[in-house]
Amino acid sequence: MDIIRSFFDAIGDFTWGWSLIPFLVVLGGFFTLASRFVQLRFFGRMFGVLTKSAPGEGEHISSREALLVSVGGRVGGGNIAGVAVAITLGGPGAVFWMWAIALVGMATSLFECSLAQLFKRTEADGSYRGGPAQYIIHGLGANFRWLAILYAICLIAAFAFGFNAFQGNTVAGALKESFGLSRLYSGIAFAVLTGLVVFGGIHRIAKVADVVVPVMAFGYIGLALVVIIMNLPSLPGVIVSIFSNAFGITSVVSGGVGAAIAQGLRRGLFSNEAGLGSAPNVAAIAYVKHPVSQGVVQALSVFIDTMVICSCTAFMILLSDVYQPGADIDGVVLTQQALSSHFGSWASYFLAFAVLLFAFSSIIYNYYLGETALAVFTEGVMGQTILRIAVIALVFIGASAEGATSVFFFSDPLMGVLALVNLMAVLMLFPIGLKMVRDFTAQVQAGVDEPVLNPADYPDLDLDKSAWPDISGTPPSPEAPGMAAVPAQ
Structure with a gap:
C-alpha cells in the first residue's frame, strides 16, 4: 500500500506540484488573447440563458439546465473550505489571484465546452452526450482513442468514486457537528x-439541479450580502488588504506575494474546474443551435463559482474578527466560526444546510461525469446500473465511516492527469475552436440573435449531423435521432 500511495503522490507532485497550474495559466492567457477576450466581449450574452425555458416539448436538456448542473458541480466544498484555506495560508491577496485565474479560466472553459458541443453525439432516446473523450476520439481521430480511455478511467476514479465519497463524508461531518446526527443515519438518508436522483437519469438530474442550485446559490449570496451590509465601514479596508497583499505591498503570512499567488491560483482552479475536463461533459448535453452559445454559457459557470460564491466566503471571513493569517485550522471550521461571529451560533446550522446542498449537487454532477466516461467502454444499461449502485454505496461508506475517505488518496492525482490530457486535446483542437468563435462572432455582428452552426463548414470533421438539425430547419426529434456523421477525410 505504501508503494501505491508513493506512486500516486509522485503523480500528484508532477501534476499539481509544478506542471498543471502553469499550463492552465499560460493556456488560459493564450486562449484569452487569441480570441480577443471572448469571455468579456460576450459577457452580457451569458445572462440571457437564465430566463430561457427548455426547447421543444421538454425532450432535450435546455442550456439553462445544463448550466445549473454545471454550477451545482463546480460549487462545493472548495467554495466553503477551500477559500478559507487559501486565505489562511496565502493571506487576503489569495482572493485577488482567485479572481484573476477565474477571468482567464472563463476563456478556457468556453473553448473546451464549445468543442464538447461540436463533437457531441445523439443517443438512442434523442438526448446528447459528449465531452473530452468524444472530442478526442472524433476530433483527434481513432489513433488517440487510448488517450480518451485514459481520460475516462481517471474521470470515473476521481469524480464518480473518490470525490463522491469525500462529499458524503463532508455532509455527515457537518450534520454531526451541528445537529449531533449519527453518521450512520445521515449516510443512509444521503x-x-x-x-432517487441518479436512477432517474440526466433529465431528473437536470430538473433537481434547476431547483436546488438557485436555492443554494441565492441563499448563500444573500447571507454574504447581509454580512457586507452589516460591516460596510470595514469593507474598504478589506478590499485594500486584498490588493496590497496580492502584489506584496503588505504581507501577513510567510511567503508573501508568492504564497498569495500559489494559494489563490491553486484553490481557484480546484474550485472552478476551468480546463480540468469535467464541465464539458455536462455542457454537451444541452440543445443549442451553435456550440459557442453553450461555451459562452459555461463561462458564466466559472464566473458564478469563483467571482461570486468564492468571493462570498472570502468577504464573510475577512470581515469577521476570527480570521488569523497562518493559523492551523480546518477550512470549514474557519468559515463556520466567521459566520457565528456575524450572526451567532445559529449560523452553524445554516452552514450545515449549505454544505448539504453543495455536496448533493456535486454528487449528482460527479455521477453524471462517471456515466459519460463509462460510455467510452460500454453502451449497455448493465454498466450504468453497476455505476449507479457503486456511487450510492460509496456515498454511504464515505458518510458513515469517518476515516473511509483516506483510501481515495488517488483522486487528486488522477484529476491532475485528466486535466493534462484534456488541456493537450483542447490545445490541439484550438484552431477548430477559434474558427467556431469567429463564426459565432460574425453572425452576432451581422445581427443574428441566435447563431446557427452549419456542419458543412467543417467537412473534414467527424460530426454527428443529427445533433445539428437547425441548418435544415427541422426541429430536433428524439423519435428519429439518426447517427449520420460527416465522414473524416
Whole structure:
C-alpha cells in the first residue's frame, strides 16, 4: 500500500506540484488573447440563458439546465473550505489571484465546452452526450482513442468514486457537528436521496439541479450580502488588504506575494474546474443551435463559482474578527466560526444546510461525469446500473465511516492527469475552436440573435449531423435521432 500511495503522490507532485497550474495559466492567457477576450466581449450574452425555458416539448436538456448542473458541480466544498484555506495560508491577496485565474479560466472553459458541443453525439432516446473523450476520439481521430480511455478511467476514479465519497463524508461531518446526527443515519438518508436522483437519469438530474442550485446559490449570496451590509465601514479596508497583499505591498503570512499567488491560483482552479475536463461533459448535453452559445454559457459557470460564491466566503471571513493569517485550522471550521461571529451560533446550522446542498449537487454532477466516461467502454444499461449502485454505496461508506475517505488518496492525482490530457486535446483542437468563435462572432455582428452552426463548414470533421438539425430547419426529434456523421477525410 505504501508503494501505491508513493506512486500516486509522485503523480500528484508532477501534476499539481509544478506542471498543471502553469499550463492552465499560460493556456488560459493564450486562449484569452487569441480570441480577443471572448469571455468579456460576450459577457452580457451569458445572462440571457437564465430566463430561457427548455426547447421543444421538454425532450432535450435546455442550456439553462445544463448550466445549473454545471454550477451545482463546480460549487462545493472548495467554495466553503477551500477559500478559507487559501486565505489562511496565502493571506487576503489569495482572493485577488482567485479572481484573476477565474477571468482567464472563463476563456478556457468556453473553448473546451464549445468543442464538447461540436463533437457531441445523439443517443438512442434523442438526448446528447459528449465531452473530452468524444472530442478526442472524433476530433483527434481513432489513433488517440487510448488517450480518451485514459481520460475516462481517471474521470470515473476521481469524480464518480473518490470525490463522491469525500462529499458524503463532508455532509455527515457537518450534520454531526451541528445537529449531533449519527453518521450512520445521515449516510443512509444521503445514499437514498442520491439513488432517487441518479436512477432517474440526466433529465431528473437536470430538473433537481434547476431547483436546488438557485436555492443554494441565492441563499448563500444573500447571507454574504447581509454580512457586507452589516460591516460596510470595514469593507474598504478589506478590499485594500486584498490588493496590497496580492502584489506584496503588505504581507501577513510567510511567503508573501508568492504564497498569495500559489494559494489563490491553486484553490481557484480546484474550485472552478476551468480546463480540468469535467464541465464539458455536462455542457454537451444541452440543445443549442451553435456550440459557442453553450461555451459562452459555461463561462458564466466559472464566473458564478469563483467571482461570486468564492468571493462570498472570502468577504464573510475577512470581515469577521476570527480570521488569523497562518493559523492551523480546518477550512470549514474557519468559515463556520466567521459566520457565528456575524450572526451567532445559529449560523452553524445554516452552514450545515449549505454544505448539504453543495455536496448533493456535486454528487449528482460527479455521477453524471462517471456515466459519460463509462460510455467510452460500454453502451449497455448493465454498466450504468453497476455505476449507479457503486456511487450510492460509496456515498454511504464515505458518510458513515469517518476515516473511509483516506483510501481515495488517488483522486487528486488522477484529476491532475485528466486535466493534462484534456488541456493537450483542447490545445490541439484550438484552431477548430477559434474558427467556431469567429463564426459565432460574425453572425452576432451581422445581427443574428441566435447563431446557427452549419456542419458543412467543417467537412473534414467527424460530426454527428443529427445533433445539428437547425441548418435544415427541422426541429430536433428524439423519435428519429439518426447517427449520420460527416465522414473524416
